[in-house]
Amino acid sequence: MKNYDAIIIGFGKAGKTLAADLANHGNKVALIEQSKYMYGGTCINVGCLPTKSLVNSSKISQYKQFKTFEQKSQFYKEAIADKNKLTANLRTKNFDKLNDHPNVVIYTGKASFVSSYEVKVEMEQETIHLFGTQIFINTGSKAIIPDIEGIHDNKRVYLSDSLLDVTKLPARLSIIGGGYIGLEFASIYANFGSKVTVFQDTANFLPREDDELAAEVKQVMMEQGIVFKLGVITTSLSDNGTEAILHYKDAQSGENMQYPADAILLATGRKPNTEELNLAAARIVTTPKGAVKVDELLRTNIPNIWAMGDVVGGLQFTYVSLDDYRIVREQLLGNGERSTDKRNIPYSVFIDPAFSRVGLSEKEAKEQGFDVKVAKLSVAAIPKAQVIQEPKGMLKAVIDGKTDQILGVTLFCPESYEMINIVKIAMDAGLPYTFLKNQIFTHPTFSEALNDLFGAIQ
Ligand SMILES: Cc1cc2nc3c(=O)[nH]c(=O)nc-3n(C[C@H](O)[C@H](O)[C@H](O)COP(=O)(O)OP(=O)(O)OC[C@H]3O[C@@H](n4cnc5c(N)ncnc54)[C@H](O)[C@@H]3O)c2cc1C
Ligand SMILES: NC(=O)c1ccc[n+]([C@@H]2O[C@H](COP(=O)([O-])OP(=O)(O)OC[C@H]3O[C@@H](n4cnc5c(N)ncnc54)[C@H](O)[C@@H]3O)[C@@H](O)[C@H]2O)c1
DSSP states (O other): OEEEEEEEESOSHHHHHHHHHHHHTTOOEEEEESOTTOTTHHHHHTSHHHHHHHHHHHHHHHHHTOSSHHHHHHHHHHHHHHHHHHHHHHHHHHHHHHHTSTTEEEEEEEEEESSSSEEEEEESSOEEEEEEEEEEEOOOEEEOOOOOBTOTTOTTEEOHHHHTTOOSOOSEEEEEOOSHHHHHHHHHHHHHTOEEEEEESSSSSSTTSOHHHHHHHHHHHHHTTOEEEESEEEEEEEEOSSSEEEEEEETTTOOEEEEEESEEEEOSOEEESOTTSOGGGGTOOBOTTSOBOOOTTOBOSSTTEEEOGGGGSSOOOHHHHHHHHHHHHHHHHSOSOOOSTTOOOOEEEOSSSOEEEEEOOHHHHHHTTOOEEEEEEEGGGOHHHHHTTOOOOEEEEEEETTTOBEEEEEEESTTHHHHHHHHHHHHHTTOBHHHHHTOOOOSSOSTTHHHHHHHTOO
16 A cells, blocks of 8 residues: 555645645645546536637627628637637646656556555556555546436436537527526527527525526626526427437426427536545545535545635535645644635626626625615726627626615626726725725726725715
8 A cells, every 4th residue: 555645635726736735845745637538627618718818709609790600600710610629738747747746656547445444446457555644635526417308318418527628609508507607608590590488496596696697687687698498497308310409397387398409508516526436444524415425624524635726515616625725735834824714805707798706795694783875886887898889788786884885786797797896905904985986997997896896875
């Protein structure tokens, strides 16, 4: 059996960053990744970066104003090739960076626990056992497959990763699930030229978001040509040889209907990747949803084992996984003061325009008893929006009426994914909203709209 100071299971954001750091500090590190197509993890291979490459290409496709579906389809095919080139480069870079490190050994195989210090790795040619003084779980998450008749073995049904490999643009794409993945793919494929329909189980659109902003997003996406079927239950999926058929029922009226498509994307959420880890062998406790249970320092119930990233069942973002690495790193190599307590986590959904939020919505702030002041700004009022001819969307800020602190901001406008980080920093620094209201920003930019948004607070 081979001995290591640290075994890291999963080549995700936290795992690879920790592997390099521990190795740089003289530790012998084993990094285990189950697939040679996943070096670097979800983000660079099948998540954030490939999808954002397609967000960019689909926008270019729009600008090109192709006349025929064949032209759109050809452009899409090239975009998929560009995306594949990008991910292949990133994968190689990620692999080489750690593989070239004298203190790191990468094992390509499926890991599972034998005990709290021993891990089995099932590789292509052999199965080996590793001993680790410390073990870190970073196995990410995987798509939830809903229990719908006909969902398995249907060649026109895809998950987000398998759809990213399809080189033929589907003329009609149906998406089950109107969350982050559902909406990003809807926007991407609509911009490429597919006829997109989203089937969402809840009657509310974006139920976790501010009602006004959710309505604005829906309106803009509908103007993009996307059809929404809300409050519907998908009862079964079938394939008549030339197309897929989605059979669904209106939850309220009970009326049964069917809808044809060339491809169906399942985007109904993701769950922690723990099923194959044999956590019981190490006596690691999980949550009722199957996540590895951790405390605010990301420690499991077993003293030498930590877990980071999607596998702990929190918010599923690459930058959360990165911050999880920082928390663990601080315990091992720093002063141990960093924790998951009071993390203020912003997010962006890369639809067109992007939707970004940090902090509380108006409804949440009121529910928490704040005496709120609210300001809104139409994107059409922003000079830069007129310059680039993209005047759709809305900005909204929620302020604590007693202290002038920013409680939350939602931005639905181009470049909101950059602006939201400015607001997050102001919030973390405890700055009053007047700081952004009176801040000098360059012109013409979307950031300067923060002057006007906060200036509208009465
Ligand atoms: C389509 C899509 C788009 C997304 N877009 C964004 C975005 O724009 N911005 C953002 O911040 N987040 C985005 N996310 C979420 C983000 O990708 C994840 O939150 C993040 O990648 C999780 O990283 P992680 O460190 O937890 O693990 P991962 O990067 O998921 O890595 C886990 C690794 O563990 C491996 N593994 C699993 N089980 C085993 C085992 N038993 N043995 C060995 N290896 C194993 C897996 O193969 C995988 O490579 C997106 C996700 C998806 C699916
Ligand atoms: N830009 C980003 O940061 C980004 C982009 C994509 C994904 N992600 C991450 O990936 C995670 C997973 O994304 P996701 O969209 O799969 O999950 P999600 O939880 O965001 O959305 C799933 C949606 O599917 C709906 N749903 C569930 N079962 C259904 C059914 N049977 N029929 C119809 N609708 C159903 C849910 O009501 C929900 O709206 C996100 O939570 C996010 O953290 C992030």
